[in-house]
Amino acid sequence: METPTSDSYDFVVIGGGIVGVATAWQLIQKYPNKKIALLEKETELAAHQTGHNSGVIHAGVYYAPGSLKAELCKRGSTLLKQFCQKHKIPVDNCGKLLVATNQIELGRMEKLYQRCLNNGIEVSQLNKRQLHEAEPEIQGEGALHVKTTSIVDFRLVTIKLAEEFSRLGGRVLLNTRVTDLNESSDRIELQCHDDKTTHVIHTNYLISCAGLMSDRLAKKLNIDVDFQIIPYRGEYYKLSEQHNNVVNHLIYPIPDPDLPFLGVHLTKMIDGSVTVGPNAVQGWKREGYRQWNFSLKDTWEMVTFSGFWKVTRKHLSAGVSELKNSYYKSGYLKLVNKYCPKISMADLHPHPAGVRAQAVMSDGTMMHDFLFAQTPRSLHVCNAPSPAATSSIAIGEYIVDKVSNHVNYDN
Template identity: 40%
Template sequence: MRSAEMTATSDVTIVGGGIVGLATAYALVRGQTTVPGKPRRQPAVTVIDKEQDWGTHQTARNSGVIHSGLYYPPGSSKARFARAGAEAMYEFCAEQGIPAQRTGKVVVATSRPHLPRLAELARRGRANGVRLSEIDGAELREREPHARGVKALLVPDAGITDFAAVARRLAAILQAEGVELRANTELRGVHRESSSVVLSTTTGDIRTRRAVNCAGLHSDVVARMAGSIPPARILPFRGEYFHATGSGRDLVRSLIYPVPNPAFPFLGVHLTRTVDGSVHIGPNAVPALAREGYDWRTWSAAHLRSLARDRGLRTLARKYWRTGAGEIARSAFTPMFVRAAQELVPEVRGRDLHPAGSGVRAQAVTSDGTLVDDFLFTEDEHWVHVLNAPSPAATASLLIGRDIAARASSPWSG
């Protein structure tokens, strides 16, 4: 560990060692940056994270689904990254020996009122270049014998992997490439010095030409620390999962999703067979009581005071209180959660479900209470701030990392 008096130097320093931060470092060291009149050289890259391990939060606490680009408005960054990003992830996993399966998934309309939304998903998917087909209830049962619905979309290129394993492999590659990886390192302050920015951390100062904020749940805090006024703040939403045991493990072959509510950037309770053969069901989406509030017992008075003062969040709460109340009820009463799963697979039984942990999603919300539904980046002379990187960020992390690396690149002098 460095003493507080020592100052390291770097071309690019990445704050946040989740899968997007690690993928950005990977893109930087695997790319070639040319400075006119000087030989090519790899930039000096540092990655810091306050946790002991890499990819501890959103990376490790999700369903592990490789998305295909079905849901996103054509022309959005999500749509642009998801399709090619999924293929890049499959390729990386194959090269590195990380389990990944192209299982396919079905998005199920459980009743006729859902059919217009299903048709809109099909339109978006085709516009985004997603392979899909529309199947009726009988064809759905041939593929997923225990699922029930009037119609479904079959998306063959969706799949599953272990994103925590991907993050660990990226970290190992980066270490071999000479990247300085500082775990257990928390950012405490930022100040500028001439053409550089100095990051004060718990393991010493880092002087860097460019910095990248990939801090996820804390990205708006880091942006303000860096002197920026972020256009959105982070509202953490907790998603709780269950895993199926006993006969419940035999109810799902691949991925079974509901038709999502287009008003929200959440996909609803779904059933997922994971790479280890288990079946996960979830998540719901409830406001977390702390940025890392993985259960109802974990809360932060400062966080709650901040929420109470935020006009945009009050607007959001007034607009969607009924939906929010339903999500909270599903969190508090397991039978309600089970009923949500039974809409897709009626044979699901509460006795076969056991808590499987939870994740907290860093959802950006604007000052007028709008949920940001796409990637959100801001930049200045020294910083690239990643202020919203929701699903499919893990799926498309390798491509997102290339995009961020291009934004962060500047001429490295020898």
């Protein structure tokens, strides 16, 4: 990793999360003779969403057939596992069970089963007896078994992608915060700031994978975006070590289609531990991982955005319930005991939270698919919801294809 300097590049990628790094890696393979830089405002890669997630390599169960999300998830999962195998990054192909605990959920489970088939996902249905045989500590009326769901450490993947990008000639510039952008007919000028100095970087083409700050960077190039990033904090607990073998698979509830998030689940981690979560509570700071984190700027932008109030009203009841469970562990535990009664209050230990960068449109609609915006010399990843980490290498591939249609470079 290098100290940032003023320079000119053929391509600049903003964002040191897994999507940005995977994009830079794909880009330098497409254009090996071009000068390419990756900028990250923190002093390390994967400092935000990438480094604060559950590490699940998703199969694509929930996504509408034919959607970009479904396509990129399926291809991304394959490419990611191939990359990990090549670079000896540990992957546990543990599979996932979606557990139905009542008749209503059994009906929803059947619909998810059909969606899996439509998406070409390997899946099987388990009855109550088969569920008990597969998971003795889990109770339910039935389950879907998704065999291709796996777990990995996405931070390790990001670091290895960056190493490969650097090995191929790319430059990774840490501690480089982009404070302003200016696009002209022949280039984009980036005003950048480190701890001590301000400097200028020029590029022929810019790709922004800025996650929680994606809307702000798009607006710096006067892109008329009809959305704002709204942060939702996902809080986790870690189970007592004695429960590291409480499950053999990832255990997910059958999601309520009227709610925007999946619900609390049991997740085996690549280090052998098991986490419980996440919930989804309103964040008041975009990069605020603690319960009491607050940013006046972030909050003011949010509460003066009409879409925030519309989406909040739409999901008010669920939001209040999530907030209550955030402060009262007994409510959180009840969600877990619904399918895993063995877990007690004493088994739930604090674990680092994550923040989901959710694009919300001005009409209050949550954008659940990938969202891009472009200018003549830039492409912005405006929304990269889960399964963005799973899909990251495929997203990078997709972005490079889009960029190739706008630049005149030869390979």
